[in-house]
Amino acid sequence: xxxxSQVRARLRQRPPMLLLDTVREFTPPASLVxxxxxxxxxxxxxxxxxxxxxxxxxxxxxxxxxxxxxxxSLLWSLAELGPPEEVPLMVGLRDxxxxxxxxxxxxxxxxVRLRHHSGALAEFTGETRAAGRIVLTARSVLVVxxxxxxxxxxxxxxxxxxx
Amino acid sequence: MPASSRTATxxxxxxxxxxxxxxxxxxxxxxxxxxxxxxxxxxGHYPGFPILPGVLLIDSVRQAAGFACGAELRLCGxxxxxxALPLLPGDELExxxxxxxxxxxxxxxxxxxxxxDGQTAAELSATLEPVVADA
Amino acid sequence: MTDIDNSTSTIxxxxxxxxxxNPDEIDDAEDxxxxxxxxxxNLIEIVAQLEKQYQVILPQRELLQAHTVAALRDxxxxxxx
Numbered sequence: 001x002x003x004x005s006q007v008r009a010r011l012r013q014r015p016p017m018l019l020l021d022t023v024r025e026f027t028p029p030a031s032l033v034x035x036x037x038x039x040x041x042x043x044x045x046x047x048x049x050x051x052x053x054x055x056x057x058x059x060x061x062x063x064x065x066x067x068x069x070x071x072x073s074l075l076w077s078l079a080e081l082g083p084p085e086e087v088p089l090m091v092g093l094r095d096x097x098x099x100x101x102x103x104x105x106x107x108x109x110x111x112v113r114l115r116h117h118s119g120a121l122a123e124f125t126g127e128t129r130a131a132g133r134i135v136l137t138a139r140s141v142l143v144v145x146x147x148x149x150x151x152x153x154x155x156x157x158x159x160x161x162x163x
Numbered sequence: 164m165p166a167s168s169r170t171a172t173x174x175x176x177x178x179x180x181x182x183x184x185x186x187x188x189x190x191x192x193x194x195x196x197x198x199x200x201x202x203x204x205x206x207g208h209y210p211g212f213p214i215l216p217g218v219l220l221i222d223s224v225r226q227a228a229g230f231a232c233g234a235e236l237r238l239c240g241x242x243x244x245x246x247a248l249p250l251l252p253g254d255e256l257e258x259x260x261x262x263x264x265x266x267x268x269x270x271x272x273x274x275x276x277x278x279x280d281g282q283t284a285a286e287l288s289a290t291l292e293p294v295v296a297d298a
Numbered sequence: 299m300t301d302i303d304n305s306t307s308t309i310x311x312x313x314x315x316x317x318x319x320n321p322d323e324i325d326d327a328e329d330x331x332x333x334x335x336x337x338x339x340n341l342i343e344i345v346a347q348l349e350k351q352y353q354v355i356l357p358q359r360e361l362l363q364a365h366t367v368a369a370l371r372d373x374x375x376x377x378x379x
Contacts, residue, residue, distance in 0.1 A: 017207035017216060044171040055295065056170045061238035062222035063173060069218070087209070090217050091339055093244040101237070118355045121346055144342060151212045151249055247339040283337065 001026050002074075007034075010077040011070055012087060012148075016043045019067035020110075023074055030079045030114030034071035038130075040104040058101035064108070064128065064136055065096070071110035072124040072141055079114060081122050082145040088122070092142030099135050106130040120145045170235055170294060174201050176223035183231045189263030194227040196220075196256045196276075205252060215250040220258075220285050224274045228262050228291060232270060236291040239269060248284040255279050265290060305374060310367050312347045316340055326367040341365070352378050 002010070002023035011018065025033040038059050048056050069090045075081075076088045102108060112126040122143045128136040181194040198205070198215045205213035221244065229236040250256060260274040269292045276285035306326060314321040317334050330336035330344075341361075348370065349356055354377045364370050 012209045014207040014210050017204050042171075044173055047168040047172050049167050049169060052169055056168075058171060058237065058294075060171050060173050060222065062218040062225070065221070066216060066218040089214070089246070089249065091246050092343060093241050095243075096241040098238050098240060116346060116350050118346065118349050119358055121342055123346060123350075142343065142346065144339075148209075148212060151214060151251075245339055245343075247337050 002078075007074065010074055013070060017066065018070075019063060020070040020074065023071075023078070024109070026075075026078050028079070030075060030081075030117075032071065032075045032078065032110075032112055034074055034110045034112065036067045036108045036110075038102055038104050038106050038108065042104070045104070054103065057103050059103060059106070059108075061098045061101070061136075064098070064102065065093075067108060068110050068112070068126070068128055068136060068138060069141065069143075071112045072122075072126075072143060075112050075114060075124065076122055076143060076145070081114075081117055082120060085148060086120070086145040087148050087151065088143045088145045090141060091144045093138070093140065094142075095137075095139035097137045099137075100133065102130040102135050108135070115140070173222045174204055174219060176200055176219070176226045177230060181227045181230045186261065188261050190231045190261070192227050192231045192258075192260040192262060194223065194258040194260075196223055196258055198250050198252050198254045198256070202252075213252050215254075217244070217246040217285070220246070220250075220256075220276060221287060221289070223258060224260060224272060224287050224289065225291060227258060227260055227274075228270060228272045231260070231262050232293070234293040236270070237294050238289060239292050240290045242288040242290070243286070244289075245286045246284070247286075248278060248282060250278070250284055254284075256284060268292060306367060306371050308351060309348065309370050309374065312351065313344055313367055313370075316343045316347065324367060326371075329365045331365055336365075344370070348374060354378055 004021050021036050023034045073088045109129045112124050115125045116123040124141045127134050178200050179195040181192050183192050201219050208216050225236055256276045258276050260272055263271045265271040269290050272289050274287045278284045310321045310324050360373050364373050
């Protein structure tokens with residue numbers, strides 16, 4: 001449905017925080033299945049010591065959630081819930097359960113559905129599956145879209161990016 | 164980051180060592196978190212307008228709670244999280260946690276992140292459990 | 299007028315849930331922001347819950363000053379007739 005170049009065209013996140021690969025299905029008006037493959041080459045495994053057991057390669061919950069949130073952002077974009085120059089920001093979470101973590105080799109499948117939409121606000125629900133198991137259940141992810149320009153610092157400060 | 168971790172890492176929130184003190188409810192933990200701790204992540208979130216990803220705040224709470232418990236913790240559930248203000252480079256957050264023991268060896272955490280101007284930027288209530296060490 | 303009583307207690311329960319207060323602690327005439335330290339995200343959360351509860355979209359301009367249970371009940375009533 002959307003390959004990775006099309007995913008990039010709709011998301012503003014970039015590596016190391018671009019955590020979505022494809023959209024497999026979009027079912028109008030407002031549900032989708034999006035995927036991310038987890039590999040051993042991810043940034044988060046850079047510091048894992050040699051000899052660590054497989055439990056050391058549990059995919060971090062924070063990144064799993066960010067990936068789910070990016071799937072919700074893509075649904076916001078595909079369902080045209082707001083203008084493209086606005087950025088959907090995750091502002092609220094209710095009742096999330098993280099089950100046995102995913103690992104390198106797993107394919108995350110985010111099943112995301114729109115629950116409510118009003119103006120700049122959208123609420124999503126869904127779950128993430130990997131290797132046939134549910135790894136994340138999210139009852140409510142609240143998103144508010146804001147114009148990108150409004151998110152710039154009022155007094156711009158240069159940010160040193162390590163090169 | 165040196166290849167010395169036993170688990171995957173997202174970023175290191177503990178540049179300033181957390182302060183811990185016992186409280187009536189459990190352990191109170193305070194952590195100063197400058198947004199620039201996450202500079203590598205901010206480069207991609209987002210190019211041209213860096214905003215601290217809310218998930219890194221959640222991971223900061225996990226790290227601070229783990230420091231207080233003396234154990235690596237894994238997130239099991241989030242009852243509620245709120246990200247009321249976007250956090251930008253130059254902002255510094257004071258994260259204040261109350262860590263309490265819960266059933267089955269888990270810990271419950273309630274956390275609030277306050278910006279330097281005193282405004283509440285984020286709140287989190289979550290359940291975590293120690294990562295079982297493998298050989 | 300049981301429907302008004304019902305909607306008042308429903309709205310009070312939604313506000314209490316979002317602000318993490320006991321419904322008994324909420325005075326229907328008190329401003330959420332002044333009295334209960336609600337922030338702008340709390341107001342968004344309250345409106346989202348109300349809209350789902352009553353299956354309506356509440357116009358932004360009518361919500362700007364509706365910071366009490368009583369005022370929200372009036373907005374909801376106008377749009378659920």
